[in-house]
Amino acid sequence: MASILDYSDEPRFNINSVAKLTSMQPVTIRAWERRYQLVVPKRAANGYRLYSERDIAILRWAKRGVEQGYPISTVNSQLKDAIKKNAWPEAVLNDKSTVAVHPARTINRSELVQNFTKALIRHDERMSSDLFADALGSLKLADLFESILIPALVDIGDRWERGEIGVATEHFASQFIQTKIMAIYQSLPLHPSCPKLIIGCAPDELHEIGPMMLAILLRDAGYKVEYLGPDLPLDDLLIYVREEMPKMLILSATMKASAEDMIRFSEKLSGLKPSVAFGFGGAAFILFPDLQLKIDGHYLGPSISESIKKINNLFPLKNK
Structure with a gap:
């Protein structure tokens, strides 16, 4: 899971936006700034506070600690100690019912x-x-x-x-x-300077949970990921890929016809200069394994974890 340090420190958000994103009252945010220097926002030319994504991540993390029964002074001390040790905490997600933490107990x-x-x-x-x-x-x-x-x-x-x-x-x-x-x-950081991957579903494909999970895990790992969703028209997609030139395009197919559409598309994609790698997967390639050999690209395997490993081997991340 991404740490708070992974989030951008560019000042972009006013206090009202931060209040909405953190489900906190502006008066509480200001109090935590003043008393504990929990976050130190920059000032815009008009004098207004501007907060970064990292500030928002810190506030979410501190808020969750308070909700779990810790005094804000204790939460603040824990954060400062962690930062001194260069061991930034993991980020709290923007769904207020969910939080990313190290496993605290065994579950069945x-x-x-x-x-x-x-x-x-x-x-x-x-x-x-x-x-x-x-x-x-x-x-x-x-x-x-x-x-x-x-x-x-x-x-x-x-x-x-x-x-x-x-x-x-x-x-x-x-x-x-x-x-x-x-x-x-x-909720995850965007990693703008890391290898870009575009992920989506083949034409007529509406089952997008699998590729969405892959997009999440790759973004969490440190890649710059853009998820385009279901039922992508391949001619338009080729134009977009030519404009963006990602390191890799990844498509998922559960139906044989959708997978077959990728054959011709992969040939067109292979003609781009500089080259864009093509990754593919989904249930169609498990049910009809002969299709794996007909597509000019990288079959990413039958599971999400195997797909992650193959992408990591193709495009290793620096300092990861």
Whole structure:
């Protein structure tokens, strides 16, 4: 998980914006500045305070400590000590129900998956949110995705196919998880000076949770990631890639027809100068493995963790 240090220190936000982003009162923010120098905003030409993304991350982290029962003076001392040791804390996400911390206890993953699945099937948003926050606070992101969220989604999908639940319930579960993980994606630092990766779904592909998870883990690892979403028109995508020239374009396909669309597209992409690497994956390439050899690019493997390893090998990050 990204540390507070990973966030930009460029002053950009006024105090009202910071108050909304942190769910704090402006008077509390000013008090923490004045009494503890928790954050030290810059001043704009008009005299207004301007805060950075790092200031916001610090305030979120301090707020969570206070919510957990620690005095703000203690939280401030912990932060200052950590900074002196160059051991910046991990960042708190912008979903106020979730926080990134080192695992504090062992959880029963099988039991958590069962309870989370049951809550989603009941459309119990509050319980689902509590269980999601519990998992996020106890697991690394990759473990959260591969040992909790994906098994829950698979179970719900199987129940829908067997006629045990309706399409509304399957959509509720998918949308709930998608919304939660998008909040994580948007909370992570952008890494503007690192290798850029563009990620999305092939034409007619609407199943985007998998590629979204990949985008989150790559951004968390330190890459500059741009996630474009589902059902990308390939002709327009080629124009955009030619303009942006990322290090790699990554597309996901669960349907055979969508995967086959990538064959011709990969040939066009390979003609770009300078070259842009093409990565691909998804259920279609597991069900129809012969397609892996027909695409001019890098098959990233059957799992998210394997995809991360292959991308790390292709584009190693400096100082990581």
